[in-house]
Amino acid sequence: MPADDVDFARNNQACIEAGLAWLRACLLAEERRLAPGLPPLTRKPPAVEPEARWPWRRKAQAQQDLPPAGDAPQAEPASAGGLAEARLAFDNAAAAQPSPALVSLADGMGLNPFERDMLLLAAAPELDPDMPALIASAQGDPYRRSPTFALGMSLFKTAGWDAMAPERPLRAMQLLEIHQSGADSLLAAPLRIDERIAAYIKGLNYLDERIEALVTPVVPPAQLPPHQQQVAQQLSYWLAPDGGSGIVQLLGADTSSKRDVLATAAASAGRRLMALPAGALPAQPQDMERFLQLWQRETRLLPLTLLIEGAETHADHEDGDKPQPLPTRLPQRLPGTVFVDARFADAAWGSTAVVLVDPPLATERATLWHQALMARGIAVPDESALTRLANEFQLSASRIAALAAGVAPAANLEPPVRAAWNACVEHTAGALDGLAQRIVVRAALDDVALPPHEKQQLRRLVEHAGQRIAVLNDYGFAAHANRGLGMAALLHGESGTGKTMAAEAVAQALSLALFRVDLSAVVSKYIGETSKNLRRVFDAAEGGGAVLLFDEADAVFGKRSEVKDSHDRYANIDINYLLTRMEQFPGVTLLATNMKHALDQAFMRRLRFIIGFPFPGVAERKEIWSRVFPDPGRLDSKHLDLDRLARFAMTGGAIFNAALAAAHNAAAARADIGMPHILDAIRWELLKIGRPVAESEFAWTPANTATPVQPPVEVPA
Numbered sequence: 001m002p003a004d005d006v007d008f009a010r011n012n013q014a015c016i017e018a019g020l021a022w023l024r025a026c027l028l029a030e031e032r033r034l035a036p037g038l039p040p041l042t043r044k045p046p047a048v049e050p051e052a053r054w055p056w057r058r059k060a061q062a063q064q065d066l067p068p069a070g071d072a073p074q075a076e077p078a079s080a081g082g083l084a085e086a087r088l089a090f091d092n093a094a095a096a097q098p099s100p101a102l103v104s105l106a107d108g109m110g111l112n113p114f115e116r117d118m119l120l121l122a123a124a125p126e127l128d129p130d131m132p133a134l135i136a137s138a139q140g141d142p143y144r145r146s147p148t149f150a151l152g153m154s155l156f157k158t159a160g161w162d163a164m165a166p167e168r169p170l171r172a173m174q175l176l177e178i179h180q181s182g183a184d185s186l187l188a189a190p191l192r193i194d195e196r197i198a199a200y201i202k203g204l205n206y207l208d209e210r211i212e213a214l215v216t217p218v219v220p221p222a223q224l225p226p227h228q229q230q231v232a233q234q235l236s237y238w239l240a241p242d243g244g245s246g247i248v249q250l251l252g253a254d255t256s257s258k259r260d261v262l263a264t265a266a267a268s269a270g271r272r273l274m275a276l277p278a279g280a281l282p283a284q285p286q287d288m289e290r291f292l293q294l295w296q297r298e299t300r301l302l303p304l305t306l307l308i309e310g311a312e313t314h315a316d317h318e319d320g321d322k323p324q325p326l327p328t329r330l331p332q333r334l335p336g337t338v339f340v341d342a343r344f345a346d347a348a349w350g351s352t353a354v355v356l357v358d359p360p361l362a363t364e365r366a367t368l369w370h371q372a373l374m375a376r377g378i379a380v381p382d383e384s385a386l387t388r389l390a391n392e393f394q395l396s397a398s399r400i401a402a403l404a405a406g407v408a409p410a411a412n413l414e415p416p417v418r419a420a421w422n423a424c425v426e427h428t429a430g431a432l433d434g435l436a437q438r439i440v441v442r443a444a445l446d447d448v449a450l451p452p453h454e455k456q457q458l459r460r461l462v463e464h465a466g467q468r469i470a471v472l473n474d475y476g477f478a479a480h481a482n483r484g485l486g487m488a489a490l491l492h493g494e495s496g497t498g499k500t501m502a503a504e505a506v507a508q509a510l511s512l513a514l515f516r517v518d519l520s521a522v523v524s525k526y527i528g529e530t531s532k533n534l535r536r537v538f539d540a541a542e543g544g545g546a547v548l549l550f551d552e553a554d555a556v557f558g559k560r561s562e563v564k565d566s567h568d569r570y571a572n573i574d575i576n577y578l579l580t581r582m583e584q585f586p587g588v589t590l591l592a593t594n595m596k597h598a599l600d601q602a603f604m605r606r607l608r609f610i611i612g613f614p615f616p617g618v619a620e621r622k623e624i625w626s627r628v629f630p631d632p633g634r635l636d637s638k639h640l641d642l643d644r645l646a647r648f649a650m651t652g653g654a655i656f657n658a659a660l661a662a663a664h665n666a667a668a669a670r671a672d673i674g675m676p677h678i679l680d681a682i683r684w685e686l687l688k689i690g691r692p693v694a695e696s697e698f699a700w701t702p703a704n705t706a707t708p709v710q711p712p713v714e715v716p717a
Contacts, residue, residue, distance in 0.1 A: 008098045012203045015100035018093040019120050020128050022086040026155045029083060030138040101201050108300040109169040114158040121147045121155070122176050122193040123201050146179075146190035153187075173297040174290075200301060211298055214291075215274040218307070220263035221397040223371065225364035228257065228397070231357055232265040238337040238353070239269035239305060247331055247352040248339050253542055254359040255309055255341050256396035261357050262307055262339055271303040278310045281330060288330050296335050306334065309341040343539075359394045362473050366390035368397055369420065372404035378416045385417040391469035392512075393424040393544040403427060421511060428545030429513040435537050436515035436548070443504040447627055449620040449652060450498070450613065457611045458502060461489050462509040464608065465588050472586075488582055488589040488606055490553075492596040493613025496653025499592040500551065502613070506590065507547040515541070516549045531577040538581050546587065553591035554598040582606055615651065622646035628659040629673065634666070636674035648682050649691075658685045675700045 094103050106116040124131040124147070132145035139151055153159040163170055164186055170176050175197050180189035193201075196208045207215075224232060238248055250258045263273040282288045298304055308331060331338050332349075345354045360368060366387055373380055380386050395403070407419045429438060448458065465487045472478035472485055491499040500516075507514035522533045541548055579602050582589060591607070593599065604610070616624065625645045629635050650658065661681035666673040679698045686693050 004098060008100075009203060011093070011096040011098060012100040012102075014096065015090070015093040015102055016127060016201070018086075018090040019102065020124060020131075022083075022090040023121060023124055023131070023155075024134060025083050025086045027134040027138040030151075030154055031134075031140075034138070034140045101203050101205075105197070105200055105301070109173055109175065109297075111169055112158070112160070112163070114152070114156055114160050115163045115168065115170055117156045117158065118147075118149070118152045118163060118170065118191075119175060119193070119197070119201075121152055122191045123198050126193060126198040127202070144190075146192060148188055148191055150187040172293060173300075174293050175297075196297075196301075205301060207302065208294055208298055211274075211294055214280045215276045215306075218259045218263045218273040218275050219398075220267045220273075221260045221401060223368065224260060224264050224397055225360040225368065227361060227364070228261050228357070229264070231355065232261045232268070234355060235262060235265040235339075236268055238339075239265055239271055245336050246338075247349050248337055249342050249345055249349060249352055249354045250307075250339055250357050251342060251345055251354060252357045252359075253343055253539060254357070254394065254396060256399050257359045258339075258341050258357045259307065260396050260398050262305070266305045269303075271305045273305050273307060275307045275309050278308050281308070292330065292333055299335050305337070305339070307339045307341060311340050311342045359396060362387075362391050362469065365393075365395065365400065368400045369404065372401050373407065373416060373420070376404060376408045378404075378408060380416060382415070382417055385415075385421075388466075388470075389417055389421055389424065391473065392421075393428060395424065395427075395543065399427070425511070425513050425545045428541075428543045429515070431540040431543060432515050432537070432546060435521070435533075435540055436517045439500075439504060439507075439514045439516055439549070441504045441508045441514050443501045444508055445505045448498055448502050448505050449616060449623040449627075450502075451617070451620070454611055454613065457609060458506070461487070461609045461611070462506055465506070465510055468586075468588075486582070486585045486587060486589065487608055488585075488591070489609035489611060490596070490599075490603075490607045491590060491592045491611050491613060493594060494615055494651060495594050496651030497613035497615065498652045499613050500549070501652070502611070503547065503549045503590045503592065506588070510547065510588070512588070513546045514549060515546050516551050519550075519552060534578060534581065538585050541587055542585065544587060547590060548587065549590045549592060551592045553593045554595045579603065579606065615649075618646045620652075621648070621650065621655065624652050624655050625659075628655055629663075634663075634672050636672045639675055641675060645678065645682070648686070648697075650682070650685065654685050654689065658682045661685065 094100060099107075102116070102120060105111075106119070111119065125135070125145075133142075135147055135151065136142045136145045138155070139148070149164055162168060166172060171178070174194055177192045177194060178186070178189050179192065180186060184190075196206075199206065235248070238244065238246075250262065252258065259273070259275060266273040282291050295306070331340065340349065340352075359365075366389075369386055369390055370380055403420065403423045406423055407416060432438070445459065445462065448455070450458065468485075468487050477485060491502055493499060504514055517537055522530060522537065524530050524533065537548070579600075582603075583606055591599075591603075622642050622645070625642050658678065658681040661684060662673050662677040665677035665680055669677070671677075679700055683693055683698045
C-alpha cells in the first residue's frame with residue numbers, strides 16, 4: 001500500500017475515534033442535563049412485549065425497565081473541561097494531513113461547522129453500535145434511537161437554523177435521509193446518514209450504486225491517433241478547474257471515437273469519464289431532481305465527467321416541427337461541463353460549444369492495426385491486405401485494440417489479417433441486428449447465370465466496390481467531394497431471375513456481410529417514422545463491413561407524388577431523405593426490384609450501376625440446371641438430360657423450386673434423383689405458376705427406348 005494511503009487510513013481512523021469520543025461526552029452531558037437525579041439509561045434497550053407495542057403502554061413499560069438507583073454502572077458526568085478536551089482532541093485529529101474523509105467531505109460540500117457536526121452525529125450509529133443507546137438516553141426516550149435536528153441543536157454550540165434549509169448541502173446533496181412522518185416535525189424527524197456518505201467517512205470512496213446502474217465507465221485507449229490527440233487537447237480546456245461549465249456538443253457519427261477522445265482528455269485532467277445513454281435520463285420532475293442531486297454529490301466526491309450518448313435533436317430530422325426527444329433542461333442544470341454525443345449541432349441546447357470528432361484516418365487505422373497485432377506477437381506479412389482492412393472498417397482506436405486481442409487465438413488457424421477481417425465483419429454487422437435481416441452468403445459470382453453483358457457489369461460492380469475506399473483516399477476524391485462517393489446499384493428483373501443470389505455473390509466476393517432491409521420494420525404509417533428508421537439503418541452500416549440490400553425497393557424508393565394532404569407531404573420527405581442519405585452513404589447499397597418503372601427518376605442519377613436480370617434463355621437455364629443440385633453423388637447423372645430440361649421456360653427461382661421438389665420425390669422413393677423425379681417436379685411447378693403444360697413433354701424414355709416410362713409419383717387428374 002502506498003505511504004499516502006497508509007497515512008490517510010491512520011489519520012482517518014484517528015479522526016473517527018476522536019469524533020466519537022467527543023460525541024459520547026456530548027450525549028452524556030445532555031443526558032445529565034435532562035435528568036440530573038437519574039442514573040444513565042442502560043445502553044441495552046428494554047425488551048418490548050407484544051402488549052407493550054402500543055403507544056400508551058410504552059411509557060409505563062419503559063419506567064418498569066429502568067434499573068434501580070445504584071444497581072446500574074454509573075457513567076462519569078461529562079464536565080465542561082472534559083468536553084473541551086474531547087473537542088480539542090477531535091479538532092487536532094481533523095487537522096492532520098492528509099485530511100481525514102470527514103474533513104474532505106465537509107470542505108467539498110461546503111458544510112459549516114454545525115453541519116459537519118450533524119453529519120458526524122448521523123454517522124455515529126454506523127460507526128459505533130453503542131451509539132443508538134446513548135442517543136436514546138440523551139433524548140430521554142429509549143425508543144428514539146436515531147439522531148434528530150433537535151438533538152443536534154441541543155448538543156452543539158454552533159447550531160443554526162439554516163442547516164435545515166432545502167438548499168443547504170445536508171438536504172440538497174442528500175447527505176442525510178429524513179424520515180418524517182405526518183406527525184413529526186422536521187426538528188423531531190429521525191435522521192439517517194446516506195449509505196454512500198457513511199462509506200466515504202469510513203474511507204471507502206466508490207460510485208453511488210444508483211448512479212453506477214445508469215452509467216458506463218470509459219477507459220481511455222492505450223494510443224490515440226495524432227489528429228484525434230489534437231481534438232483531445234481542445235477538449236481539455238473545458239475539463240480544467242477554471243474551464244467553466246455548460247454543454248459541449250460532440251458532433252459526428254462515430255460514438256466510439258468520441259469516447260476515446262474525451263476519455264483521453266479526461267484522464268489528462270485527472271478525471272474519469274462516465275457515459276450515460278440519453279434514454280436513461282429521467283423524464284419525471286421528481287426523478288430528475290433526485291438524479292441531479294446525486295450527480296452533483298458524486299462530482300464533489302469523485303473527479304467525474306459525463307458524456308450523454310445517443311442524443312436525438314431537431315437537426316436529426318428533416319422535419320423541424322418534430323418534438324425534441326431529449327429533455328435539455330436536466331443536462332443544462334448539471335454541474336461542470338457536460339458533453340453531449342450528437343450527430344448534428346442543434347441550437348436547442350442554447351449557447352454551447354461544438355466540437356467535431358471524426359474517426360481515425362485510414363492511414364492511422366492501418367498504423368493502429370499494425371501496432372495492435374505486433375503488440376500481441378502477430379506478424380503482418382501482407383501489408384496490402386492490412387491497408388484494405390483499414391480502408392474498409394472505420395473503427396476507433398479502442399475498437400481496433402479490442403478486436404486485435406480477439407484475433408490472437410485464431411492467428412494460428414488462418415492468416416492474421418483474414419482473422420481480423422472476419423472479426424470486423426462480425427463486429428460491425430452486430431450494429432445492424434434488429435434493423436435488418438442478415439442473409440447467410442453461399443452463392444458465388446460463378447453461380448449467377450446471366451448473359452455476357454450483364455455478367456460483365458456484375459463483375460465490374462464487385463471490382464469497383466472493392467477499390468472504392470482506395471480511390472477516395474489515394475486518388476483524392478474524398479477531399480474533392482462528400483457526396484456520390486458510395487457504391488449504389490440497381491438490380492431489376494422479373495421475380496426469380498437471380499437478383500438476391502447476385503447480391504449474395506457480391507457480398508461473398510467482397511468478404512462482407514449481407515443484410516436485407518426489412519421493409520415491414522422500416523416503412524411506417526406514422527408521419528416521420530420511416531425516415532427515422534432508415535436513418536438508423538444507414539447509421540449502423542456506416543462503420544463498414546456490410547452490404548445493404550433493399551429488396552422490393554419500389555416500396556421505399558417510389559416516385560414522389562403531387563402533394564394533396566399531409567401524408568403526401570411526409571411521404572415525399574421520406575423519399576427526399578433517402579435521396580440525400582444514399583448519396584452520403586460510403587458503403588455498398590443494392591436495390592432490387594421487378595418494377596423499375598416505379599422508381600423515382602432522381603434515384604437513377606445516384607446509381608452507379610443498373611444491371612438487368614432478363615428472363616433466362618436456353619443457355620442460361622442449362623447452366624442453372626447444371627449447378628442446382630448440390631450433391632452430384634445423389635444424382636442419376638448418367639441419364640440426366642440438361643438440354644431437355646433447359647427447354648422448359650422457367651426462371652432460376654422456379655428451377656430451384658423444381659430441383660428441391662425432385663429431391664423430395666427421390667427421397668420418398670428412396671432413390672437417387674433421376675429424370676422422372678425432375679420432370680414430375682417441373683410439371684407441378686408450371687401448374688403452380690399457371691403455365692399450360694402438355695403431358696407428352698413429361699414422358700421419359702431412358703436410353704432412347706420407344707416405351708415411355710411415366711414418373712413413379714401419381715399425378716391427380
